[in-house]
Amino acid sequence: MNIEQLSKRLETVVSYIPTGSKIADIGSDHAYLPCFAVRKGIADSAIAGEVVQGPFLSAEKQVKDASLEDKIEVRLGNGLEVISPGEVDCIIIAGMGGALIASILEDGKEKLEGVERLILQPNVSAKSIRIWLIQNNWELTNEEIIEEDGKVYEILTADRGEPLRPYHEEGHQKGLLLGPFLMQQKNEAFQKKWMQERAQWKKILSNMEKAEQTGVLNERKVELMNKIQMVEEVLSN
Numbered sequence: 759m760n761i762e763q764l765s766k767r768l769e770t771v772v773s774y775i776p777t778g779s780k781i782a783d784i785g786s787d788h789a790y791l792p793c794f795a796v797r798k799g800i801a802d803s804a805i806a807g808e809v810v811q812g813p814f815l816s817a818e819k820q821v822k823d824a825s826l827e828d829k830i831e832v833r834l835g836n837g838l839e840v841i842s843p844g845e846v847d848c849i850i851i852a853g854m855g856g857a858l859i860a861s862i863l864e865d866g867k868e869k870l871e872g873v874e875r876l877i878l879q880p881n882v883s884a885k886s887i888r889i890w891l892i893q894n895n896w897e898l899t900n901e902e903i904i905e906e907d908g909k910v911y912e913i914l915t916a917d918r919g920e921p922l923r924p925y926h927e928e929g930h931q932k933g934l935l936l937g938p939f940l941m942q943q944k945n946e947a948f949q950k951k952w953m954q955e956r957a958q959w960k961k962i963l964s965n966m967e968k969a970e971q972t973g974v975l976n977e978r979k980v981e982l983m984n985k986i987q988m989v990e991e992v993l994s995n
């Protein structure tokens with residue numbers, strides 16, 4: 759991967775950036791994404807945020823090597839602390855766990871003024887993000903699930919709007935877990951992900967059952983059984 763040729767995962771993320779945006783890529787690592795988006799004329803300018811010194815230096819080098827210093831600023835700092843309110847209109851946070859992405863958004867809430875789009879690519883637990891979006895009045899407007907090199911990735915896009923619009927009341931819990939858009943499409947990557955998750959939960963459940971007295975129900979077991987049931991309902995529909 760380089761700034762001319764992104765991974766399919768990052769290219770999918772870029773495809774949701776509105777043309778002409780001022781973007782912030784939080785946890786930018788090598789800064790491939792902002793360099794690509796600015797080079798292609800998709801983003802007008804970018805801030806690449808990094809909390810770790812090593813990736814921060816490699817982002818700086820990447821931007822300098824691409825001669826994009828006039829359009830891309832690399833800043834060292836935790837989460838959204840690298841941006842000021844009103845400075846960007848689109849925030850990208852990719853390649854981290856969903857709980858970490860949600861906590862970055864929560865901790866930097868006051869920096870979201872003027873931001874119109876969030877593009878979030880959690881490696882796990884997209885549910886934490888869907889919950890945060892609802893609690894903070896962001897409407898999930900698009901979801902994509904893709905497979906690359908045997909790994910499955912989810913890309914969530916949110917705009918300011920009506921947070922419950924994509925969810926149907928009776929299927930709300932399923933929507934939070936599986937994604938209201940993704941569970942309609944049920945593409946191959948989706949089926950693969952949830953068949954794997956289901957198999958893993960079943961294994962955990964059976965190990966728990968072996969270790970316990972039969973018939974004992976605890977919270978964790980009930981949670982796993984509910985999740986297995988939700989996944990089975992969606993996959994078989």
Ligand code: SAM
Nearest residue numbers: 784785786787807808809810813836837852853
């Ligand atoms: N966004 C790139 C991508 O999707 O390919 C890089 C993903 S990399 C796995 C995660 C990066 O996020 C690391 O470089 C890490 O240092 C950075 N990171 C983790 N927590 C962060 C935080 N709170 N604020 C800024 N950067 C963070």
